[in-house]
Amino acid sequence: MHSSLFTELKTLFWLQGKLTLAIFRSRRAADWFWLLRLGLTLLQALFTFPFFLLMGVGVAVGLALLSPRAAFEAVVLGNTFMTVFWLMAPSMYSSQLMERFEMSRLFPHPISFRGMVLGSTLMAALNMTGLWTFPILAGEVVGLAWHKPLVAPLIALGALPAFVLFTLAGRLMDDFFDLIASDRRLRTLAIFLLTAPFMFLWVGQYYLQYISDNFEKLPAFIDPALAMQLQQAQGPSDVLEIVRLSRFLLWLPPGWVSAGMGMVVADSWVTGLLFLLLSFATIGGLLWLHAHVTRRLMEGAALTVGVERVRTRGLGFVFSRAPVFWTLVAKDWRHLWRNPLPRRMVFATVLVPAAMAFPLINIPTEELPPGWDQYMTVVFGLIMVFMFNMMFNIALTGNYFGAIDREGFGTLAAAVADWRPVLLAANGVMAVFTGALSGLVLTVLTLLTGAWAALPLLLYILLALQVSTTPVYTFAAIWGPYRMEMKYGMQNRQGNIWSFLAWILGTPPVALLILLPYFLWKPGLWITLPLSALYSVGLYWLTLKPLAKLLRNRQHIVLERVTKD
Amino acid sequence: MNDSPYAIQTQSLTRRFDEVVAVNQLNLTVPRGVIFGFLGPNGAGKSTTINMLIGVLPPTQGKAWVAGFDVREQPIEVKRRIGVVPESLGLYQRLTAVEQIELVGRLHGLRVPEIRARIPALLDLLELGDKADKMILDYSQGMLKKTALACALIHAPDILFMDEPFESVDPISTKAIKAVLRDMVRQRGTTVFFSTHVMELAERFCDQVGIIHQGKLAAVGDIPTLRAQAELPPDAPLEDVFVRLVGAETGAESGLNWLTNAPAQS
Numbered sequence: 001m002h003s004s005l006f007t008e009l010k011t012l013f014w015l016q017g018k019l020t021l022a023i024f025r026s027r028r029a030a031d032w033f034w035l036l037r038l039g040l041t042l043l044q045a046l047f048t049f050p051f052f053l054l055m056g057v058g059v060a061v062g063l064a065l066l067s068p069r070a071a072f073e074a075v076v077l078g079n080t081f082m083t084v085f086w087l088m089a090p091s092m093y094s095s096q097l098m099e100r101f102e103m104s105r106l107f108p109h110p111i112s113f114r115g116m117v118l119g120s121t122l123m124a125a126l127n128m129t130g131l132w133t134f135p136i137l138a139g140e141v142v143g144l145a146w147h148k149p150l151v152a153p154l155i156a157l158g159a160l161p162a163f164v165l166f167t168l169a170g171r172l173m174d175d176f177f178d179l180i181a182s183d184r185r186l187r188t189l190a191i192f193l194l195t196a197p198f199m200f201l202w203v204g205q206y207y208l209q210y211i212s213d214n215f216e217k218l219p220a221f222i223d224p225a226l227a228m229q230l231q232q233a234q235g236p237s238d239v240l241e242i243v244r245l246s247r248f249l250l251w252l253p254p255g256w257v258s259a260g261m262g263m264v265v266a267d268s269w270v271t272g273l274l275f276l277l278l279s280f281a282t283i284g285g286l287l288w289l290h291a292h293v294t295r296r297l298m299e300g301a302a303l304t305v306g307v308e309r310v311r312t313r314g315l316g317f318v319f320s321r322a323p324v325f326w327t328l329v330a331k332d333w334r335h336l337w338r339n340p341l342p343r344r345m346v347f348a349t350v351l352v353p354a355a356m357a358f359p360l361i362n363i364p365t366e367e368l369p370p371g372w373d374q375y376m377t378v379v380f381g382l383i384m385v386f387m388f389n390m391m392f393n394i395a396l397t398g399n400y401f402g403a404i405d406r407e408g409f410g411t412l413a414a415a416v417a418d419w420r421p422v423l424l425a426a427n428g429v430m431a432v433f434t435g436a437l438s439g440l441v442l443t444v445l446t447l448l449t450g451a452w453a454a455l456p457l458l459l460y461i462l463l464a465l466q467v468s469t470t471p472v473y474t475f476a477a478i479w480g481p482y483r484m485e486m487k488y489g490m491q492n493r494q495g496n497i498w499s500f501l502a503w504i505l506g507t508p509p510v511a512l513l514i515l516l517p518y519f520l521w522k523p524g525l526w527i528t529l530p531l532s533a534l535y536s537v538g539l540y541w542l543t544l545k546p547l548a549k550l551l552r553n554r555q556h557i558v559l560e561r562v563t564k565d
Numbered sequence: 566m567n568d569s570p571y572a573i574q575t576q577s578l579t580r581r582f583d584e585v586v587a588v589n590q591l592n593l594t595v596p597r598g599v600i601f602g603f604l605g606p607n608g609a610g611k612s613t614t615i616n617m618l619i620g621v622l623p624p625t626q627g628k629a630w631v632a633g634f635d636v637r638e639q640p641i642e643v644k645r646r647i648g649v650v651p652e653s654l655g656l657y658q659r660l661t662a663v664e665q666i667e668l669v670g671r672l673h674g675l676r677v678p679e680i681r682a683r684i685p686a687l688l689d690l691l692e693l694g695d696k697a698d699k700m701i702l703d704y705s706q707g708m709l710k711k712t713a714l715a716c717a718l719i720h721a722p723d724i725l726f727m728d729e730p731f732e733s734v735d736p737i738s739t740k741a742i743k744a745v746l747r748d749m750v751r752q753r754g755t756t757v758f759f760s761t762h763v764m765e766l767a768e769r770f771c772d773q774v775g776i777i778h779q780g781k782l783a784a785v786g787d788i789p790t791l792r793a794q795a796e797l798p799p800d801a802p803l804e805d806v807f808v809r810l811v812g813a814e815t816g817a818e819s820g821l822n823w824l825t826n827a828p829a830q831s
Contacts (some may be wrong), residue, residue, distance in 0.1 A: 010669040022659035105655040109672040110644035
């Protein structure tokens, strides 16, 4: 009855297969729906897999068209990017599509340490990221071998540690998440740190765009001779050879595996072979690290910063000294701040506007007609206002009970007779939260651009929009609540279409009442601004009672949906 | 199982979490072939003890043997001989009950035809038959517990560890499960070790009871022995025995007059 390593691996493959097939399984739908879903999935696969293959072919052709040295540079760059992607993948999407191969669930069962280490490594390669990495890596091998066909076996051999490096990078990140799984604050911090580079990449591409048009503004640390060479570069091969990022990237493991694969193509035989040896040694080291972490995890190790202590004084304390409405506000405020989702949104609030505002620098304001800098600030400010309104409210107001209250909704359901204070408190706290964050960013924006006059208008629109869209978001929260997945920091893909509808229905009246006169006939604002306020507050006030009634009638449905995983 | 006379034995078993001592110098022996109830209030250290005994949480100090094997040195040997219904259940949400049970059977090295032959009877016993092809994601708390129970039983373990096994399980299933567990103990010599804070269950179902309080073993033995130890009459309910042995206060005397006294006339 005892398992061999082979049997254990077979079982783990079987488990991974079942978890993969579960993607195609519908939950509560009828059998015919399952068939429809399977059909759609097959159709999707018919397009997806050829696309992956096409990516591989594209990489091969691209590398073949470059010079040998540039092809090597491109491989170093590509492999570094893929390693970063693998590192981030566990925090991004794999857990949403597919239930994670969570080792800790297997610990109570008789599975050997070897089986656990080997199995978890192999399974890490069998996820979505693995599916598209393989053709790309194959494309790299073909593209590099195009320049020196005789060394193709050596390049292919070099691709092996590269693939294992990617897989282990993902696996080690999974290990890290297992280690910090019991600490909410560490998890939140880790997810922020992992997703932040993508935001910086977004800013970075604007910066590159800016630099490419303004060579004279190159940062001082860049060699002026290099800048001159870049200006004279003919095509991508020249750029890659001049920039030669491998100078820096060869200090890191993705650089080592890339050098093991491709340095022979650039005629550096001895160095290439040494890097190949280093690559194998590196993956050996990483495998040891994974084994070590697995051993520690099996022994119950966990990284934690201790039991979370929460502040009970401050604003919440003041609120809690008052009657029902303020008690609810205090509850909502505390709950909001102790929830990981709003905290992550605070991080995003800092990064997103930075990325959005960067293109403003690209605009040569001296060439614009007078007053246009003001208009530009208003336009960018408006984009941010609408974006913030959507970002915060779709995720939070539009699914308030599934994202914030969750199990706590049971307390409300058991104790509340009049639901109006519940809605008022939740909406009020959300308005303060959204208003404070967005207002701060808008103030910084107007400070940077010097278009001070735009600030009151932007803040007014922010407030009016929040009030006018809240009823429909609240309707979405009552009509289509769902339990948001907090683990790994990812939101459940299920989503709520009503939230988008809320945005579409709630936004246009306010937008039209304020923006049309602003851009077409400013004196009209004296009439339309109070009108928009009247519309927003009136809409909110008129809908509060029916929404409270709707919530009362649907409280059992809401409770069921927000508490069930 | 090797020739140890005990199913479970611990020696100064201790587990600390930072400054908190969850289990403190626990010395416990559980003979083979008994139903052993591990009682204690919430946070007493029941689950921590079970996690150490099943080899998923290392003790800070002391030793433990299960089925004669050291849980720290030979965890795989221990796991091969035990079935576990852990506190967290640890089920894969996107598997069906049948698949989850099959997974555990495979991990215990059972052949697939054998597993498939055993599953229907288990599903019938636990009344999971009509839901067995639904994803665990959609199960109620009681069904989750039943699925975990089925997983713990599929390989007919020598020792069964269960953390609050009957919580959320309906009375009909509870009765059927208890009957099967009793048969396993009487006919096969299986040892059942389960934690609970339901006194009635312990009183009616257990051959022996251990009481843990604030991480320390307060008392152990069969129920008449515990009554004698607590200096209570032979018909005293286990609840009174428990309260006496752990030295807990009911609290009704102090500070709750506003709750227990008749309302004042206004």
